[in-house]
Amino acid sequence: MQPSRLRAVALATTAVLSLSSVTPAPVHAQPPANAPQSSSSSSDKGRTYFYEISQLPFVATGILRLLTGVLGLPGFHLINVGKFFQEIPENFPYPVDASITDVTLVSRGVSVYPRSEERRLERWTVASPSMGRNIAVDVRLPKPGGEPAPTLVMLDGVEAPLYSGWFNERSGSDFDRVLGDENVTVVFPLDANGTWYSDWINDDPQLGRQKWETFITKELLPLVESQSDINANGKRAIGGLSMGATGAVQTANQNPDMFNATFGISGCYSTMNSLGRQTMLVVPQSRGADPKNMWGRHGSAEWRRHDVARNPEGLRNQAVYLSTATGSLLLDQYYSDAPVEGLSVGWALEAGTYQCTRDLEKSMKKAGMNHQQVNYRDRGTHNWETFRVELEPAWNHIKPALY
Numbered sequence: 370m371q372p373s374r375l376r377a378v379a380l381a382t383t384a385v386l387s388l389s390s391v392t393p394a395p396v397h398a399q400p401p402a403n404a405p406q407s408s409s410s411s412s413d414k415g416r417t418y419f420y421e422i423s424q425l426p427f428v429a430t431g432i433l434r435l436l437t438g439v440l441g442l443p444g445f446h447l448i449n450v451g452k453f454f455q456e457i458p459e460n461f462p463y464p465v466d467a468s469i470t471d472v473t474l475v476s477r478g479v480s481v482y483p484r485s486e487e488r489r490l491e492r493w494t495v496a497s498p499s500m501g502r503n504i505a506v507d508v509r510l511p512k513p514g515g516e517p518a519p520t521l522v523m524l525d526g527v528e529a530p531l532y533s534g535w536f537n538e539r540s541g542s543d544f545d546r547v548l549g550d551e552n553v554t555v556v557f558p559l560d561a562n563g564t565w566y567s568d569w570i571n572d573d574p575q576l577g578r579q580k581w582e583t584f585i586t587k588e589l590l591p592l593v594e595s596q597s598d599i600n601a602n603g604k605r606a607i608g609g610l611s612m613g614a615t616g617a618v619q620t621a622n623q624n625p626d627m628f629n630a631t632f633g634i635s636g637c638y639s640t641m642n643s644l645g646r647q648t649m650l651v652v653p654q655s656r657g658a659d660p661k662n663m664w665g666r667h668g669s670a671e672w673r674r675h676d677v678a679r680n681p682e683g684l685r686n687q688a689v690y691l692s693t694a695t696g697s698l699l700l701d702q703y704y705s706d707a708p709v710e711g712l713s714v715g716w717a718l719e720a721g722t723y724q725c726t727r728d729l730e731k732s733m734k735k736a737g738m739n740h741q742q743v744n745y746r747d748r749g750t751h752n753w754e755t756f757r758v759e760l761e762p763a764w765n766h767i768k769p770a771l772y
Contacts, residue, residue, distance in 0.1 A: 457657045458562045462577025465501035472498060472588040474596075480507050482536045488545070489513075490536075497588055499580040505531055508593060509548070509555035517602035519629075519771035520554045520594060522585060524613025527652055529561035534610075540757045547761045553771070554599055558585060563656030564663075565649070566609075566616025570671060571662040576653070579663075581616065586624050604771040608632035608690075608763060610756040611722075612652060618691075618729075619675050622683035630688035630767035634759045635718075635751055637725035638677040641668075644721060645676070645728075678728045681736060688770035689741035691729065692759040694749030696720035715750030722751065742766045 473496045479485050480492040489510040494503050511518035525534045535544055535557065548555060558566070558581065566581040573579070585607075594601035605628050609617035614636025621631035639645030646667055650660045664671035673679070696719035723745070730743045744762060749755035 455655055455657045457575065460560070461562065461575060461656075462573070463500075463502045465572070465578050467501060469496050469498050469501055469503075472496065472592050474592060475503055481532065482507075482541070488549070495589060495592060497580075497584050499583040499588060500578055502578075504584060504589075505559045506589060507533055507557035507559060509553075509557075511554045511599060512552045513598070515552045515600070517600045518552045518554050519602055519604035519606065520556060520590060521548075521771075522556045522558070522590070522605070522607040522617070524558065524566055524607070524609030524617050525561070526611040526613060527563060527655070529559065529564070529566075529612070531559050533557045533559060534753070537753065539753050540760075543757045543760050547764050551764075551768075554593065554601065556589065556593055558589065561616075563612075563653050563658060565612060565652060566620065567663065567675065569663045570665055573653075573658045573662040575657040575659075576662075582620055582623065585620060586627055590627070602772070604629045606630035606632070606688075606767050606771055608634070608767070609636070610634040610759075611636060611718075611751065614722075618677055618684075618689075621687060622677045622681060623674065625683040625686065628687055630690075630770040631684070632690040632763035632767055633692075633726075634756050634763065635693050635722040635726075636691075637722055638729040639679070639725055640664075640672050640676040641679060642728070644724060645678070648721060648725070649675075678725070678732045681729065681733050681738065684733065684741070685736070685738055688767045689733075690744075690763045690766040691726050691741060692744040692746065692763065693722045693726040694719050694746035694751075694755045695723050696750055697748045715752050718751035719749060719755065 475494040475496050477491055477493050480490040482488070482490055485491075491508045491510065493506045493508055495506055496502075497504050523533075523535055528534075534540060561579075561581055562576070564576060564579045564581060566585070567579070568582045569576075569579040590605065593599060607617045607621050607628055608614070608631055611634070614633035615638060618631050618633040618636060618638055621628045637645055637648045640649050649663075649672075653660045653663055664675065666672075677684070696716040726743065726745070730741065733739075733741055742762075744759065746755065
């Protein structure tokens, strides 16, 4: 969930901040040395106060747990994203074409990114029977004439646009630096806005038919690996950031025979506890969709199946890398022109993924798993500056499982 895009979460953030504002600022929390002094404007004072609060992760996680716990009590209603806060995808819903009965490669050519040909990046159109439509996919080809290569699926954040965030002006250089010279086929499913990259049980009036788990595991990967110029070695990994981190780890956990490794950067892996439940609901609601069309009512078999933190057994024999930051603001964010409201959303989102990641790590350890690598960054909010630096350690950890 990229904070600049998911305005709906501002509802929850506003509630969080209103709760935190009744708590005196801790005397040991210090603003930057040259932060605005008491004579500064009220906006500067608010910025300084928010910076102080953000440096105490237990405050954020405690408030989030309290807030989501109260909302889940009988007599209280969970946050329901109103139309004012929704970002309705203009291109959804797509019509369903019942005549698509076979997985086929409709078209294949150079992708849309700078230096795509040099990067071996192609844009594919794949006919999907499960979705009943053509799906756009970017594929970074392995080295020509090289040794057999593994396949890595990389999932995006909440917008999951047709222009992958992994190639934006900030993260694209990291992809080139980390994976540019690696002999690996990298697959980017596109246009999954607000879907959690999941199989939905019903077609939704706003988002249409969504069957991402089936598309990725049963249709896309077999098609990619069957191409004559892709010499696959039979090893696969799936990873992502934010919404894509959740979708990747869930998909890996549910399909352990297909994947050898997974990574999640700033994701949430619980669905049944109050924090996970609210997180899962807000994303489709922010796109105007009905969450009941996703997995039914909360507590259903599908909701439970997607709760990796409750049952991480599928990860036992996979290389697993998880990372998150605390939500604490960096100094350059304090001195930036970014409004406090935007910073607060990034803070609340990352504080939530911090707790979600801790929950999954605890669950894995309780189940006797100690092979996972988990990185908790002491600074960083929910944005690309936090995500991008994690690609290299994530790849370094899962790479040995793929060759």
